[in-house]
Amino acid sequence: EDKVVQSPLSLVVHEGDTVTLNCSYEVTNFRSLLWYKQEKKAPTFLFMLTSSGIEKKSGRLSSILDKKELFSILNITATQTGDSAVYLCAVEAPGGSEKLVFGKGTKLTVNP
Amino acid sequence: DVKVTQSSRYLVKRTGEKVFLECVQDMDHENMFWYRQDPGLGLRLIYFSYDVKMKEKGDIPEGYSVSREKKERFSLILESASTNQTSMYLCASSFPGLYGYTFGSGTRLTVV
Numbered sequence: 001e002d003k004v005v006q007s008p009l010s011l012v013v014h015e016g017d018t019v020t021l022n023c024s025y026e027v028t029n030f031r032s033l034l035w036y037k038q039e040k041k042a043p044t045f046l047f048m049l050t051s052s053g054i055e056k057k058s059g060r061l062s063s064i065l066d067k068k069e070l071f072s073i074l075n076i077t078a079t080q081t082g083d084s085a086v087y088l089c090a091v092e093a094p095g096g097s098e099k100l101v102f103g104k105g106t107k108l109t110v111n112p
Numbered sequence: 113d114v115k116v117t118q119s120s121r122y123l124v125k126r127t128g129e130k131v132f133l134e135c136v137q138d139m140d141h142e143n144m145f146w147y148r149q150d151p152g153l154g155l156r157l158i159y160f161s162y163d164v165k166m167k168e169k170g171d172i173p174e175g176y177s178v179s180r181e182k183k184e185r186f187s188l189i190l191e192s193a194s195t196n197q198t199s200m201y202l203c204a205s206s207f208p209g210l211y212g213y214t215f216g217s218g219t220r221l222t223v224v
Contacts, residue, residue: 034212042116042202042215088155098143098206099170100213104154
């Protein structure tokens with residue numbers, strides 16, 4: 001059965017801290033791993049990763065994939081209160097169906 | 113600006129009622145998906161559709177059905193609402209080969 005496991009499930013930090021969110025997966029015929037940020041409503045797309053070792057970066061956020069060890073990390077440096085959200089990791093289900101299998105998410109709270 | 117629109121943000125229905133959740137996208141996407149999101153369980157796929165009049169069961173289809181009569185509209189139907197269907201429902205769409213959903217803002221359904 002396909003599985004995506006995120007850790008930690010929740011995290012509380014202070015502004016300015018650096019955080020690392022983890023995502024491990026077991027999926028046959030892996031094609032891509034995606035990160036989303038969800039505040040009060042719709043998840044918004046952050047990154048899509050398909051190749052090992054290539055870092056994707058957007059401002060203070062970055063992510064990398066390790067296809068050998070089957071995990072990805074999402075780093076946020078110099079956190080701000082606006083980074084408070086649930087961060088979702090998802091991988092594409094097998095068979096090219098383009099369904100995504102989601103982890104349970106990491107709830108990040110950034111306190112001033 | 114591309115959009116996935118869910119007709120209601122909040123709904124309260126009675127046990128046994130037939131409930132329709134509507135989702136419309138304006139991006140000419142072939143793929144459309146319905147997920148429910150519950151605390152501690154993450155996003156779980158209910159149904160998805162690759163094309164007009166086509167539908168496939170996801171991981172938790174029991175108690176639900178769907179309709180896709182037009183490409184832009186994907187409806188989720190709760191045949192006889194029950195309290196365990198109280199949840200946040202998220203609709204998403206995607207274009208084949210482009211791995212990344214666009215999500216709607218969600219419908220928070222409460223069944224009393």
